Amino acid sequence: MGSAAFNEGLFAFLSRATTPFHAVEAMAEALGAAGYTALPEDRSWSLAPGGRYYTTRNGSSLVAFRLGRERTAGLRMVGAHTDSPCLMIKPNPDLTRHGCYQLGVEVYGGALLNPWFDRDLSIAGRVSFSCQDGTLGTALVDLREALAVIPSLAIHLDREANSGRSVNPQTDILPLLCLPGDGEEPALRALLEEHLRDRGLAPAEVLAYELNLYDTQPPARVGLQGQFITSARLDNLLSCYTGLRALLDSEEGEPGLLVCNDHEEVGSVSAAGAQGPFLRSVLQRIAGDGEAFSCLVDRSLLISADNAHAVHPNYPDRHDGNHGPRLGGGPVIKLNANQRYASNSETSALFRQLAKQVAVPVQSFVTRTDMACGSTIGPLTAAEVGVRTLDVGVPTFAMHSIRETAGSEDAPALCRVLRAFYEAPEPLFPGADSRP
Template identity: 60%
Template sequence: MLNATLELSAFNASLRTFLDASPTPFHAVRSMAERLEAAGFAALDEADSWTLEPGKGYYITRNGSSIIAWRQPTRNAAVNLGWRLIGAHTDSPCLKVKPTPELHRQGYFQLGVEVYGGVLLNPWFDRDLSLAGRVTYRNEAGRIASALIDFEQPVAVLPSLAIHLDREANASRTINAQTYLPVVMGQADTKPDFRALLKQRLQAQGVEQIETVLDYELCFYDTQSAAAVGLNQEFLASARLDNLLSCFTGLQALIDGGEAAAGQVLVCNDHEEVGSMSACGAQGPMLGQWLERVMPDADQRNRSLSCSMLISADNAHGVHPNFSDKHDGNHGPLLNAGPVIKINANQRYASNSETSALFRHLAEQVGVPVQSFVVRTDMACGSTIGPITAAELGVKTLDIGVPQFAMHSIRELAGSQDAHGLYTVLQRFVQTDLV
């Protein structure tokens, strides 16, 4: 028991470090790449020819915001046993800076934002916000380059309107995304040049020879660190648990899974929160193009897919004690009671009886409890990369996730035991010959 407790503690500490280091999809992919390289995985460039060695680990990135990592099997094993794939997504709902964002009103410098994904907006008010993402610039040699940026410290806030000025705030206040969300950056006599501020920050980070900032993809984030909370630290509180928690569990399962007969793959796509239709999204060609390169022979590739399986990991709705009527009475997952199999008759989730049964079987082998989630029949159901990837590749698929509260809030809550439980099952999954 002592060793298991230490293992859980170390896992959660590493997860919190990963969450804090990954304020944007670009930073998340960089964090994953660093961990992969420390584990011996080699980076490949999609523009190069590849020479792959059986048993060796590799990874590729696209757009700096999506990543595929894998351990190469033997040729026969790939055909006869297929691939064990784990899928997740790197993006989270947030507020993104507009292309011409500068506002100067009442002596305050503000930035206009767009809402990315299905953001729960109210919790964004009165938080200590910072800014991170990717900046593209022209250097002094006239070449275009990009660099990641992170202001790290609180540089902005979105103040609430005092209740004295809106007596009905607790009963009926709604948020107009255009007029209520411009973020306060500070006070100024004139409108500052935002691109000049970005150039100064990049130079402070050690990026040299910047001539002009040409464009950027930036989002605000909460600077409060991930934390263990609760009387007995039963919970994990953090931004971006949906879905960086799944990225981390899948990454660790791949790294710690070791060599196995079947191929082992982790794919973490960007843009899931806005439909996945992009060059690096799950509805784009990235995973299919990768598979064509690692298995060029179409007959072998199709035979391999027939004995492959994808586990799409994306968090589930835990039953909230104050809103239990929002759940089906028999399908309200509890925090710290194990990962959740997500089921929907209308294929919003890709789980079926065979893929669910295999997950239950593997979970029993490693002593991890399993729950199930079905949305109330009178409510609409969300979706994941699971059905999209299943349709793109024709691979049997399971949708699972850990239960959480406050999904799509600026700060979410999960059980402190569930990520480790999911990791334990996923590690067994990448080692199994069964599908």
């Protein structure tokens, strides 16, 4: 697949995947179309050699895998996360103040808040409701239209706005939805119930929801030569899509797995997160408990794919001078001596070898020693499962902003390396049995 076609598919995925629920729905549909069989977690699994399967948890995390002819072969695993920093709508959100109807929100993850001002916002997520017959129903919703905005305070009323404005997340980022007339009492639940009825559902009452705001501006290829892509949720849906395409486009001789976890941006401690039991339970059902599981894990490798910080030309001093990835320079191996990333010399060498085979340049990132280092699902999965792990990512600007920027060639390049990884023959680490 060429870069243009890859990015076109990525843009379609980003536009649809406005929440982790919608991301998993889109990936499940692509897997089903490619012949992967859905496996409900609450049923017994009957796995056949060479079979292709996927399962989901909470509707927001997914594991897809294909088996080799030999059940003892190691798994080539790619991991990413489905969630992104955003504004979540509170359970009792309705506010009418000074003639304006607004919603109460809370911040999910480490979001950059200033870019949320003056954007055209919509609402998406999961809604649970009672039906007319007394049963419970659940549906994904995406209102798609620009329904809300968070207006900035004019500079005339804040003369220090360009030098010292801070954002109070309780009071400053309440989105504006309408100007209600006399006697009107707008309510989010009523809006949701109307939307569900328009879709042919029959809600008696919306009982609960998980909803977030998102920017309606579509992804774009920008720059004088089209060398950048800009979009919401590049961190980390770009990696989800890249891993999915690599799995589906690779030759199927070797066993492979894709895991996309929710809740990375808030610590991963959940039933569906990387520090939860989801991946381990799938691997145990593939291999069995005890010694078979341990052997499978030791023969396997996880590549954790999560965006990396590119050197911002306006802030080059925020990087170590020898470890500043560039946009357009290829995928980045992320390293940290204190295990904030799980890469080591073995896993890094294998990735570099695979990249060389497909003519993809590789960069490295080490944070400045005097700055705190972020982390990924890599170390968490390594600790939870015990699998060798590598942390890589596509270099990115404005990570955790409402709109992020990456190079237009870097995700396709990472996809080529991941495809080579999925196709790599046994053993992944030649000579590993002779290690001391």
